[in-house]
Amino acid sequence: MDQTTHVALLPAPGMGHLIPLVEFAKQLVHRHHISSTLILPTTGPPPKSQISVLESLPKNINHVFLPPINLPKNLTNAEPQFFVTMSLSLIPSLRDTLKSLTSTNRLVALVVDPFGVFGLDAFDVAKEIGVPLYLFYTSNAMTLLFCFHLPRLDKMVTCEYRDLSEPVKLPGCVPVHGRDFANPVQDRSHIAYKRLLENSTRFTSYKGIIINSFLGLEEGAIEALQVEEPGKPPVYPIGPLIQTGSSDGSESSDRPECLKWLDDQPSGSVLFVSFGSGGTLSYDQSNELALGLEMSGQKFVWVGLNVALRPKMNESGIVGREEIARVVNDLMQGEEGKKAREKMKGLKEAAGKALSEGGSSTKALSELAFKWKT
Numbered sequence: 056m057d058q059t060t061h062v063a064l065l066p067a068p069g070m071g072h073l074i075p076l077v078e079f080a081k082q083l084v085h086r087h088h089i090s091s092t093l094i095l096p097t098t099g100p101p102p103k104s105q106i107s108v109l110e111s112l113p114k115n116i117n118h119v120f121l122p123p124i125n126l127p128k129n130l131t132n133a134e135p136q137f138f139v140t141m142s143l144s145l146i147p148s149l150r151d152t153l154k155s156l157t158s159t160n161r162l163v164a165l166v167v168d169p170f171g172v173f174g175l176d177a178f179d180v181a182k183e184i185g186v187p188l189y190l191f192y193t194s195n196a197m198t199l200l201f202c203f204h205l206p207r208l209d210k211m212v213t214c215e216y217r218d219l220s221e222p223v224k225l226p227g228c229v230p231v232h233g234r235d236f237a238n239p240v241q242d243r244s245h246i247a248y249k250r251l252l253e254n255s256t257r258f259t260s261y262k263g264i265i266i267n268s269f270l271g272l273e274e275g276a277i278e279a280l281q282v283e284e285p286g287k288p289p290v291y292p293i294g295p296l297i298q299t300g301s302s303d304g305s306e307s308s309d310r311p312e313c314l315k316w317l318d319d320q321p322s323g324s325v326l327f328v329s330f331g332s333g334g335t336l337s338y339d340q341s342n343e344l345a346l347g348l349e350m351s352g353q354k355f356v357w358v359g360l361n362v363a364l365r366p367k368m369n370e371s372g373i374v375g376r377e378e379i380a381r382v383v384n385d386l387m388q389g390e391e392g393k394k395a396r397e398k399m400k401g402l403k404e405a406a407g408k409a410l411s412e413g414g415s416s417t418k419a420l421s422e423l424a425f426k427w428k429t
Contacts, residue, residue, distance in 0.1 A: 060089045060428045061160035063153060063186070065177065067168040067193075068096065070104055075193050075267050076168065077108060078296040080116045087424035090115040090160075094152055096145050097123040121148045146176050153184045163427045166191045166265065169202075169254055178257060187262040196268045196276035196292065197228050198237070202255040203280070209243075209252055217241055226282075227275030259286050263423065267294040270415045271405025291419040295406050313356055323396060326355040326383060340373055347379025353387045 062083065066076045076093065083089040093109070095101070097120050101109075109118050122145075156162050166189045167177045181188040192199050204225060212219065216233030224230045239247040258264070269292050270277055280290040317325060328348070330336065336344065348355050386392040409416040 057160050059161065060087075061156070061162050062089060062091045062164045062166055062427065063156055063162060064091055064093045064191070065149075065165065065167045066093065066095065066191075070108075072168050072193055073105065073108065074298060075296045076166070076191060077112065077116070078298060079166075079191065079265070079267075079293070081113065082293070082296070082420060083424065084113055084115045086420065087428070089424060089427060091117070092156060092160075093118040094149065095120050097121060099123050119152055121145050121152065146180060149177075150180050150183070153180065153186060157184060157186065162186055164189050164262070168193060178260065188260075190258065190261045190264045190288075192264060192266045196266055196273040196280060197225070199264070199266060199290075200225050200228065200276050200280055201231075202251070203258055205240075205252060205255040215241065215243060225276070225279070227277075227279035259288065261288045263288050263426075264290045265423065266290060266292050267296050268292050269294050269406060269409035271409055272402060291423045293416045293420045293423070295410070295416075297406075317356065320354060324354055324387075326353055326387060327358065328355055329358040337373075343373055343376045344379055347374075347376035348383060350376055350380040351383040351387075353383050355383075 062080075064076050064080060066073045073093075073095075080091040080093065083091060093116070095105075095118060100123075101120065112118070153162070153165065163186075165177065165181045165184075165186045168191050178188060208216075208223065216223075216236050219233040222230035222232045239245070239251050242248060264280075266277075266280075268277065272294075273292075277290070277292050326348070328344075348357075386395065408414050411417065
């Protein structure tokens, strides 16, 4: 058996979940000589973007594709039933993969993404195999704190959260109105809410929680999460996990045309538009967005509208092109946009400080690595 400290990483579907875990794995290898294996659920052939990332990884980061399963054609990964169906189908192959890893490696942890396929089922498998389970939280510290408080909130409140007359106050965070809660929380009778609530009740059962954030970004929420309480797992804020160069540490000479074009533009002059790998808009909203961007006259790369300034919907629930053009111009040329960019500069400096030698995120990662290696 290889005595090198080894961890298994179980990401959720989507590049936005895979890449942070890949960067986490690279930090473990390069800084602490901890090897890892990515366990990837599939419903068919992996996309080229995923293959490209995986093939460029260092040799101490392996990956395993679980056998693909057939899902109903009308089932999408935006539906809670998608995750339930995948979880039930893939649990046997996950169990076999972990057993294989424990027989050939010193497996010290299974790190799971809570938005992933397996959810609560990962607890049972990890317990059966005898592998400590850790949570890798790809969202922000405030939503993690909300998840810790959700079981208590669920017992205290009888109405829908959007009908609350007063905002919900979380320690270290600004008050939030119930109508501003995320969509899965808006309908308490829906399976998505019940799944989130069930997951949240188990957060205290993890051996530790790793979060892609840092003190300089969410000081109040992170400090509240790190308050020691009986049964509460330690929280490791190790972010921001950012992609620097190619996955194997070298710079690629074959850069996309859009990046070459960006190099020729003045600093701060281009708007980045992205909805992530799973984000979608209706046809009408996509059309209004495109026309609004064109109407603004600003340069942009469509890869999501920036949330620093929030556009207003009309009566039909569509953000119109005029409103989009107004918000884009305010962001790129107005006073509010200048304030947002100044704030981003400050956060960039804070992120660099957190990732530096002796920085808060570097210390948190070292603490976690030491725990796994001893």
